[in-house]
Amino acid sequence: MSDEKEKPPILKSWRNVYLLVIGALLAQIVLYYLFTRFFE
Amino acid sequence: MSAIDWLVLGLTLLAIVAYGIWKSRGTKNIEGYLLADKQLPWYHVGLSVMATQASAITFLSAPGQAYSDGLRFVQFYFGLPFAMVLLCVTFIPIFKKLNVYTAYEYLEKRFDLKTRTLTAFLFLLQRGLSTGITIYAPSIVLSTILRIDILYTTLFMGGIVILYTVYGGTKAVSYTQLLQMLIIFSGLICAAVVVVHLLPSNVGFTDALHIAGKMGKLNAIDTEFDLDNRYNLWSGLIGGFFLQLSYFGTDQSQVGRYLTGSSVTQSRLGLVMNGLVKIPMQFFILLIGTLVFSFYQFHEPPLFFNEVEVRKIESSAYKAKYDSLEIAYAQVHAQKQPHVNALVGAVRQENEAAIDAEREALRGLEKRSAAIRTEATGLMKKNNAKADTNDTNYIFLRFVTEYLPVGLVGLLIAIIFLASMGSTASGLNSLASTTVVDVYKRLVKKDASEGNYLSASRWTTVAWGLFCVIVALYAGRLGNLIEAVNILGSLFYGTILGIFIVAFFLKRVGGTAVFYAALLAEVFVVIAWLTELTAFLWLNVIGCLLVMGFALVFEMFKSKKESPL
Numbered sequence: 258m259s260d261e262k263e264k265p266p267i268l269k270s271w272r273n274v275y276l277l278v279i280g281a282l283l284a285q286i287v288l289y290y291l292f293t294r295f296f297e
Numbered sequence: 298m299s300a301i302d303w304l305v306l307g308l309t310l311l312a313i314v315a316y317g318i319w320k321s322r323g324t325k326n327i328e329g330y331l332l333a334d335k336q337l338p339w340y341h342v343g344l345s346v347m348a349t350q351a352s353a354i355t356f357l358s359a360p361g362q363a364y365s366d367g368l369r370f371v372q373f374y375f376g377l378p379f380a381m382v383l384l385c386v387t388f389i390p391i392f393k394k395l396n397v398y399t400a401y402e403y404l405e406k407r408f409d410l411k412t413r414t415l416t417a418f419l420f421l422l423q424r425g426l427s428t429g430i431t432i433y434a435p436s437i438v439l440s441t442i443l444r445i446d447i448l449y450t451t452l453f454m455g456g457i458v459i460l461y462t463v464y465g466g467t468k469a470v471s472y473t474q475l476l477q478m479l480i481i482f483s484g485l486i487c488a489a490v491v492v493v494h495l496l497p498s499n500v501g502f503t504d505a506l507h508i509a510g511k512m513g514k515l516n517a518i519d520t521e522f523d524l525d526n527r528y529n530l531w532s533g534l535i536g537g538f539f540l541q542l543s544y545f546g547t548d549q550s551q552v553g554r555y556l557t558g559s560s561v562t563q564s565r566l567g568l569v570m571n572g573l574v575k576i577p578m579q580f581f582i583l584l585i586g587t588l589v590f591s592f593y594q595f596h597e598p599p600l601f602f603n604e605v606e607v608r609k610i611e612s613s614a615y616k617a618k619y620d621s622l623e624i625a626y627a628q629v630h631a632q633k634q635p636h637v638n639a640l641v642g643a644v645r646q647e648n649e650a651a652i653d654a655e656r657e658a659l660r661g662l663e664k665r666s667a668a669i670r671t672e673a674t675g676l677m678k679k680n681n682a683k684a685d686t687n688d689t690n691y692i693f694l695r696f697v698t699e700y701l702p703v704g705l706v707g708l709l710i711a712i713i714f715l716a717s718m719g720s721t722a723s724g725l726n727s728l729a730s731t732t733v734v735d736v737y738k739r740l741v742k743k744d745a746s747e748g749n750y751l752s753a754s755r756w757t758t759v760a761w762g763l764f765c766v767i768v769a770l771y772a773g774r775l776g777n778l779i780e781a782v783n784i785l786g787s788l789f790y791g792t793i794l795g796i797f798i799v800a801f802f803l804k805r806v807g808g809t810a811v812f813y814a815a816l817l818a819e820v821f822v823v824i825a826w827l828t829e830l831t832a833f834l835w836l837n838v839i840g841c842l843l844v845m846g847f848a849l850v851f852e853m854f855k856s857k858k859e860s861p862l
Contacts, residue, residue: 296507
């Protein structure tokens with residue numbers, strides 16, 4: 258359904274861009290968890 | 298506020314409104330007025346999407362919420378990046394390909410007119426009420442600062458937004474939002490630096506974090522699965538995903554933002570930007586609230602942050618009792634001081650036993666403070682049953698006006714206004730778009746001229762602006778505003794999202810089945826909310842799944858009925 262003809266200006270494919278978004282989220286959850294535990 | 302603060306506030310507001318009006322001059326047709334001629338680049342789309350979601354409520358309520366409840370509210374946004382990805386893959390290419398003005402136009406192409414009209418109606422109801430709340434939030438600011446009736450401040454705030462939204466349409470909204478977000482980011486960074494600077498000279502940034510953390514305020518992640526807990530990892534990821542998908546995918550105030558992108562790529566990149574920046578931004582705003590909490594461990598906080606309610610109780614028969622509570626509250630604060638200082642020392646020495654002891658002592662004293670506050674709000678209720686006993690929205694505001702340096706107070710107040718103007722303008726613009734495109738152009742005047750539609754867009758913006766101002770005048774009874782908006786959204790978003798999910802993914806379901814499924818699901822959602830069946834975020838999931846389930850059953854029943862024996 259997605260229009261893959263239009264390439265993103267970075268990371269070569271939209272799939273890689275989406276992986277970056279999800280990866281950033283997972284990294285933040287881990288960081289916030291460690292942040293919570295460290296200052297608890 | 299000082300004269301300099303007023304000058305900063307006035308010049309900032311004037312500059313932003315003038316810039317928006319100037320950039321949007323020459324709008325001659327409905328595409329220019331409602332979709333900015335679809336010519337905006339990705340960073341414009343991204344900032345506009347963020348400015349639409351980040352209302353004044355975000356900057357008034359969120360730090361106050363972190364002060365009272367800690368960082369856990371950040372989990373509410375964890376579903377957002379997943380929603381952005383799904384929107385980029387499915388919604389954006391379809392909306393762009395069909396060249397629609399509103400999300401609801403697509404529903405008629407996929408289903409039928411009644412489903413389009415029902416969904417547009419649910420949106421108008423929900424967005425009209427929510428936009429009213431976003432006007433009310435900054436009106437509290439002016440009301441508190443000027444000490445005048447909130448009626449006049451609400452009329453003033455609503456009036457400014459109606460003025461430039463009516464004149465410039467989407468272009469004015471987007472261009473003002475671009476500047477608004479830049480000023481908002483700068484102002485918040487300044488506020489965070491100043492909060493740390495205001496701490497005692499022997500207390501640094503990490504000490505402040507340790508104090509907040511030991512008092513349970515840095516609870517960013519809660520991994521325990523609990524349906525009744527409003528904010529935990531799972532409600533954020535699952536419930537938040539459904540809410541954000543519904544908000545960004547089906548709420549015209551957001552769809553109208555990314556449809557202004559000059560191509561599919563520019564619209565997608567705008568949402569990707571939102572997926573990457575939104576959570577850190579929200580975390581940062583909440584962190585400012587926890588730093589304010591640490592600040593008030595060294596400076597005596599007021600017993601109640603809403604000065605208006607304090608003045609009422611102090612001029613009542615309960616004055617003596619309230620004064621005695623203030624004294625007791627101050628005594629507890631004084632008792633905290635040696636423990637707070639000892640805690641900082643114990644953390645520096647990494648003395649775990651001492652840290653535990655001081656933490657317990659402080660938490661005990663915090664409970665006593667909370668009990669005194671409860672007694673105080675009880676008095677307020679006794680004095681006046683309609684008293685607003687939730688002061689979350691006033692915590693950050695009171696801190697800003699009492700402790701921030703001259704000039705920065707004006708800038709921070711301006712930020713609250715700008716944020717409200719940004720989201721209110723998007724709300725009004727989307728209400729006008731939906732009314733004109735999905736109702737007026739479709740059901741009332743099908744073949745009118747561009748000039749007629751442009752004129753209708755402007756008049757409906759005025760009408761919705763007036764409606765939202767009226768709603769704003771009654772919004773004060775809703776408690777924490779950021780939660781009120783989200784609860785209101787959760788009542789309708791699940792059903793609306795369900796309709797779109799069926800449209801995209803359940804190809805064999807037709808219009809009649811999804812129409813009745815949506816009606817029935819909405820009834821269930823309202824009952825679930827009234828009976829407090831679960832925390833509000835889950836209402837989005839329930840609404841969406843019910844629409845999908847009912848639609849499948851109805852379609853199956855219809856097929857069986859129609860198939861020859």
